[in-house]
Amino acid sequence: MHQRITLFTGKNPYVADEGVFLDELRRHVRFHVEHCSVYALLLKKSSFTPEQVAREEDVHRIPPLTTLYLKRNRLLSMPERKLLLQATSSGTRGSVSRIGFDCSSMLLGLAMAARMFAYHGLISLRPAHYIILGYEPSKQSDLGAMKSAYGASWFAPALSRTYALKSTKNGYVENQAGVKNALLRIAKSNAPVRFIGFPAYFAFLLRELEKDGIALALNPHSRVLLGGGWKQFTSEAFTLEQLQTMVKRHLGIPKERIHEFFSAAEHPLAYCKCSRGHFHIPAYSRVIIRDTHSLESLAFGEAGLLNFVSPLVKSMPLVSVMTDDLATLHEGETCGCGIQTPYFVPLGRAGVRSIQTCSAVIAERGGEMRGK
Numbered sequence: 001m002h003q004r005i006t007l008f009t010g011k012n013p014y015v016a017d018e019g020v021f022l023d024e025l026r027r028h029v030r031f032h033v034e035h036c037s038v039y040a041l042l043l044k045k046s047s048f049t050p051e052q053v054a055r056e057e058d059v060h061r062i063p064p065l066t067t068l069y070l071k072r073n074r075l076l077s078m079p080e081r082k083l084l085l086q087a088t089s090s091g092t093r094g095s096v097s098r099i100g101f102d103c104s105s106m107l108l109g110l111a112m113a114a115r116m117f118a119y120h121g122l123i124s125l126r127p128a129h130y131i132i133l134g135y136e137p138s139k140q141s142d143l144g145a146m147k148s149a150y151g152a153s154w155f156a157p158a159l160s161r162t163y164a165l166k167s168t169k170n171g172y173v174e175n176q177a178g179v180k181n182a183l184l185r186i187a188k189s190n191a192p193v194r195f196i197g198f199p200a201y202f203a204f205l206l207r208e209l210e211k212d213g214i215a216l217a218l219n220p221h222s223r224v225l226l227g228g229g230w231k232q233f234t235s236e237a238f239t240l241e242q243l244q245t246m247v248k249r250h251l252g253i254p255k256e257r258i259h260e261f262f263s264a265a266e267h268p269l270a271y272c273k274c275s276r277g278h279f280h281i282p283a284y285s286r287v288i289i290r291d292t293h294s295l296e297s298l299a300f301g302e303a304g305l306l307n308f309v310s311p312l313v314k315s316m317p318l319v320s321v322m323t324d325d326l327a328t329l330h331e332g333e334t335c336g337c338g339i340q341t342p343y344f345v346p347l348g349r350a351g352v353r354s355i356q357t358c359s360a361v362i363a364e365r366g367g368e369m370r371g372k
């Protein structure tokens with residue numbers, strides 16, 4: 001247990017101890033094999049045993065579960081009653097993943113996130129107003145994006161919280177006008193403002209300020225934290241450089257104080273962009289890029305499906321999760337920011353055809369399995 005805590009909460013999240021990671025990974029796979037019969041069967045059909053992961057280069061051998069498979073099959077390694085926190089994916093394609101966390105995974109996840117935020121200088125004792133460009137917490141909703149945005153609003157004491165999506169008796173309603181009014185009001189207080197949430201809502205707010213010719217000079221300790229929908233930038237004519245220019249012009253916040261995060265409901269770890277704009281991989285996870293057809297692991301620089309590996313969650317076998325995002329992987333030194341671990345560059349969603357191909361390959365390899 002001690003080794004597990006050290007792996008996830010080391011002071012520098014990017015200093016990796018390969019031996020400790022592989023030890024924990026094998027132990028973690030064994031745990032899920034013992035506690036989740038469907039997962040055990042899946043690994044057996046792939047003729048995989050944890051002992052096959054002897055070196056770093058073997059991590060790709062762990063059979064991945066696709067996010068699509070996890071949306072259709074709820075795999076548990078603990079009784080439902082032990083799950084203290086539930087989070088669902090946003091389900092832009094109609095189906096959602098329901099992820100459950102037991103007490104130890106939840107506490108470890110919180111400690112891990114706090115370490116990562118502290119490393120990137122995001123924890124402050126200076127009280128701030130929060131503009132949350134996402135969902136207001138509600139008892140009716142388990143959205144992971146809502147919980148992570150709300151969680152991030154604890155990293156500096158909150159003077160106020162205003163939400164772009166307000167919870168009402170009839171569900172969520174957009175509150176863009178309320179956000180703008182709140183911003184104009186709190187800008188006069190001279191306390192820092194922290195913007196957290198979806199890039200699309202943030203872009204909308206910036207356009208509103210542009211339309212009205214508003215140029216605020218917010219407290220220099222203000223920050224922008226964006227995640228959970230960065231892809232929307234690529235579909236809009238809105239580059240990162242344009243975003244940085246607009247943030248400086250309309251809010252007075254320099255680009256060094258804009259932070260981008262990457263996460264997935266089925267892989268609840270936060271990846272934070274470095275000073276050069278790259279998502280480096282922390283000590284407690286690995287990224288494999290797989291060919292969209294053969295699922296073989298690809299070399300640095302080659303584009304394929306983004307597959308995350310981490311021994312964080314004990315309640316569900318989310319050891320190796322293949323997303324439907326395309327990405328490339330690069331050697332850490334090529335970034336130049338000082339962080340030595342490799343980094344990945346997300347390239348957007350893979351086409352439906354690629355995903356179906358992947359699912360077909362997985363079904364072929366492991367057989368179709370449903371339920372526990």
Ligand SMILES: [Zn+2]
Nearest residue numbers: 274278335337
């Ligand atoms: Zn870097």
